[in-house]
Amino acid sequence: MINKFIASVLPYLPKKFVWIFSRRYISGKKIDDAVAASHKLAKEGIRVTIDHLGEYISEISQADEVRKVYLEMIDRFEKEGIQATYSLKPSSFGLQIDFETGYNYVREIVEKARSYGSFVRIDMEDSSCVDDELKLYQKLHDLFPKNVGIVIQAYLKRTPEDLEFLAELHSPEKPVNVRLCKGIYVEPENIAVKDRKEINSHFLEALDFLFQKGIYVGIATHDRELTDGAQELVKRYSLTGKNYEFQMLYGVTPELRKELLAAGHQMRVYVPFGEQWFGYSTRRLKENPRMAFYIIKALFYRG
Numbered sequence: 001m002i003n004k005f006i007a008s009v010l011p012y013l014p015k016k017f018v019w020i021f022s023r024r025y026i027s028g029k030k031i032d033d034a035v036a037a038s039h040k041l042a043k044e045g046i047r048v049t050i051d052h053l054g055e056y057i058s059e060i061s062q063a064d065e066v067r068k069v070y071l072e073m074i075d076r077f078e079k080e081g082i083q084a085t086y087s088l089k090p091s092s093f094g095l096q097i098d099f100e101t102g103y104n105y106v107r108e109i110v111e112k113a114r115s116y117g118s119f120v121r122i123d124m125e126d127s128s129c130v131d132d133e134l135k136l137y138q139k140l141h142d143l144f145p146k147n148v149g150i151v152i153q154a155y156l157k158r159t160p161e162d163l164e165f166l167a168e169l170h171s172p173e174k175p176v177n178v179r180l181c182k183g184i185y186v187e188p189e190n191i192a193v194k195d196r197k198e199i200n201s202h203f204l205e206a207l208d209f210l211f212q213k214g215i216y217v218g219i220a221t222h223d224r225e226l227t228d229g230a231q232e233l234v235k236r237y238s239l240t241g242k243n244y245e246f247q248m249l250y251g252v253t254p255e256l257r258k259e260l261l262a263a264g265h266q267m268r269v270y271v272p273f274g275e276q277w278f279g280y281s282t283r284r285l286k287e288n289p290r291m292a293f294y295i296i297k298a299l300f301y302r303g
């Protein structure tokens with residue numbers, strides 16, 4: 001109840017106040033802020049994936065602005081010599097409005113990253129986007145297999161079939177690269193599992209499947225039960241940094257992050273930046289009021 005209340009009033013509070021809640025999770029408004037945050041993380045031996053925070057677009061012409069930011073951002077990070085990959089939300093390139101145009105925009109971003117030998121992760125959005133985003137991945141993977149990856153959400157009931165689909169695409173010449181996460185959107189019960197225990201066992205089953213197929217996995221979680229389970233699987237299959245990395249969100253559970261690094265695992269942090277931080281924060285809070293709890297909790301408990 002309290003979380004829902006906080007989530008619903010935050011959009012009406014002064015931006016400066018909301019920033020107090022959000023700044024731990026967002027590197028800043030400018031590319032410079034993301035660059036500075038990435039340099040700091042690099043000193044701790046952490047790699048980054050950079051995300052530009054955008055609002056939902058209603059007209060395909062708005063996607064051109066997003067495209068420009070991504071192209072500028074990739075040039076900037078590569079010139080800085082930062083070991084970055086880039087994460088993007090296809091809806092901000094208009095994929096839901098006009099698939100072909102959205103595809104062409106994302107393709108240009110992947111080509112730019114590829115020109116530096118880098119990589120673009122297609123974030124997975126809500127369940128209405130999954131078919132299109134898998135199709136987008138399939139097309140781009142066919143052209144640039146080593147420079148593009150996709151996300152799988154463990155809470156979706158369709159995930160086992162999507163994993164089979166990805167395993168079919170995977171080969172030594174055209175390796176598939178998956179980020180596995182629980183899934184952040186509020187979905188109806190016929191589409192997504194709600195029970196935390198069940199989501200966790202689906203997560204580990206999916207991870208086991210991906211490891212058995214030899215697919216590289218970005219294990220994206222802050223849940224100790226899952227990082228423990230993942231480490232057991234890593235041991236069982238004698239895996240190395242060539243097979244997986246852990247991934248976490250900027251500002252979340254830095255202590256667990258340190259523990260995993262100390263245990264010798266690779267870590268990548270998702271670093272968001274952008275002028276649209278306010279819309280991003282309040283939308284995330286509305287989508288998932290539990291975030292309000294995390295944000296409040298983080299003000300009092302560190303790590």
Ligand SMILES: Cc1cc2nc3c(=O)[nH]c(=O)nc-3n(C[C@H](O)[C@H](O)[C@H](O)COP(=O)(O)OP(=O)(O)OC[C@H]3O[C@@H](n4cnc5c(N)ncnc54)[C@H](O)[C@@H]3O)c2cc1C
Pocket residue numbers: 122123124125151153179181182183184185220221222223224226247248249252253269270291294295298
């Ligand atoms: C690198 C990365 C990329 C992601 N990409 C996607 C994506 O493309 N699509 C998608 O649907 N979801 C994505 N997610 C979000 C993911 O689906 C989960 O919603 C999110 O990670 C929370 O789940 P959890 O596994 O950390 O477990 P939880 O049980 O939710 O969290 C475990 C613990 O972590 C802490 N925690 C978790 N989240 C937060 C937070 N935001 N603030 C403060 N503390 C927190 C809390 O202490 C909590 O008890 C991504 C997550 C990460 C780490």
